[in-house]
Amino acid sequence: MDLKANSSIPSGEQVTLSKNNSPDSPKPAFSPPTLRSIRFEMSAIFTVILAAILLVFSGVIYWILSTTVYTELDHDLKFQTQEITDNIHLYITAKKNEAGSFEYALKTTIAQGAKPRQRWWTTDFDRRWQRKIEQQDLTKVYVNFTTLAGQSLQTSSNMSQDMLALLKKNVRLPPSSRDDLYNINFNGRTIRMINSSFKGPEDQTYLLQVGIWQDPTIQLVGDWMNKVLLSIPVILFLTFFMGGLMAKRILRPMEKIAVLAQNITQEDLSKRVESEDFYEEMDPVIESFNGMIARLEKSFHHIRTFSSHIAHELKTPLTILRGETELALMSTRTPQEYQETLKTNLEEIQTMLKIIEDLLYFTRMEHHPGNFKFEAIDLVTYLREIREQGLILASEKNLVINCKMPPGANITVSGDPVHLKRLFFNLIQNAIKYSPSGGTIDIVVSAQEGKVIVRIIDYGRSIAPKDAEKIFDLFYSGEGGGNGMGLSIALALAKVHGGTITVADKPQRGAEFIVTLPTV
């Protein structure tokens, strides 16, 4: 009973072991993003790029805005200056002959506080001029009308002494006829100034200085910039968040693949990742993944069948060894009985050695084809030698081996003499095994263009059609026994030599193996 336990428990244990100790015990497919995660990296890159874009953009906007605003300010200043100049000119041109009209024009236009001249006549011109003066709003500007020597003739009513002193320092004629625009600092605030030349009634040149506080403009631009700069972190934060969401969305197929991949175990490799729901960019990944699983499945299957075949092949001799030995030990036997048992045991040990040797040979051949040393072989002589050796094996069953060569033929093949011999020997051994005692085996050689055909014919039992398909499969052994490797090795050898082996269709009796090899 304990032996049964021995034979059945290990497999059970393996099942539980692989379940308990499996290194990839279930863990969440996707953990929260870390610094190394794609999600973090994508969000970070997104944010940095957007930050750079926003900074450049707001810088440009600031520059454009401030330029526009200052241009507007300058434009306004010029316009005011032009108005003042025009109004004065208009009056002194109209009242050219009236004394004091220049002073009156200055005072009315610039200080704007002067009452209209009290006269008993009032002309249309006076009324229109007066209305024009009233239309101009000079409350926000500072005006100084001065001689070139710096003596102020008229200032606007909001002008203070300190400011006037400051303006005096800047009394200079603008270059040629252009306006001279500049900034001055007054009590820590900036005033935008314009100097404009004025041609007086006696062709005398005066200077008109007009200034305006720059603060409101600076404040406007500054406020705007503050708003922009304050909104940037908010935008960046949102972007970081959105970037994470987008990355998560894009990476969702990865998550699915990960979940599916976790379900694929050694026990069940038949599962595949379905690609229909995913982005087409994911297809190559899924394809390679599935391809890898398919290859794994194939080789796992191969290994599994291979090892179960080996185990199966070794179990029969082991059963005999164990049974014979146990039986011999069960009670006292005669020396003859012990000898019988030992003889049987030795045979079984040899069977096992043969299985292992064949197996190693087969594996070496499949994985190291470089072991073959090809040389030109005269097939006629070569087959005659093989026949001689085959006869020794055949003598046990009193078999005759006939070798039929085409007359005078010189057939040369390229092959490894050691391995090629094994090919023919395996087939001859097979023929010997299935031949009835005292029978015949024929080896028939015929040369065709570029190839040689060697038929090995026995007249024993014929091969059933269902066996003919599988006869070359590794470990497939028909009813005649054997370890099922001889013909597989022969076929593999034929393939290494660029040839094939086939089974003839339905010969009358016995079996016919046809070896085709390319000639040199």
Added chain:
Amino acid sequence: MRILLVEDEEKIASFLKRGLKEHKFAIDVAPDGEEALYLADVNTYDLVILDLGIPKISGINVCKQIRAAKNPVPILILTARNAVEDRVAGLNSGADDYLSKPFSFVELLARIRALLRRERKEKTDVMKIGDLEVNMLNHQVLRNGKTIPLTSREYSLLEYMMLHANQVVTRTMISEHVWNEEFNSFSNIIDVHIRYLRKKIDDGFKSKLIHTIRGTGYIIKE
């Protein structure tokens, strides 16, 4: 106890046959499924030992066909395939037990006994009738506490009759279950062996246990 051994590997069949004979079983060997079904049909067996990898008809199908013929014989499967699916398939096809190669002969014997025991009401290996005790494990026979030495054939005969105690066993039944060789059941071999057995079991004791049922066979009872 007659056992049908279905095994295509000659050497395995050979040692099993020898070993089981040594343990007083009568053995028939069938090398393939066809032969197995034929033998199971014409003979009555106490047990079938069935290898799954046999030619012509697979072991699983042999098992199914035996069961389809309403044959309740215990079936013990032997096979080199040890995967869970193979074992399940074997048991599902109607087999009673499963043993994988390479098995221990001692374990095989134990399982055979367990399967045979299952057929009986009392689940022990010691059978008793009156003051006669038959131990199936070591083949020891005691009457009134004294050991009675029996030959192998005599033991088999007694064991068979004890297994069918208080029932009439015919000469045909005895010939089928106790003798290995084919022989003419009308010959008097069985009668001769019964006579030997009586001499050893009943002679010198007041109560006779083996009785002849004229024209039918024998019965062992108190």
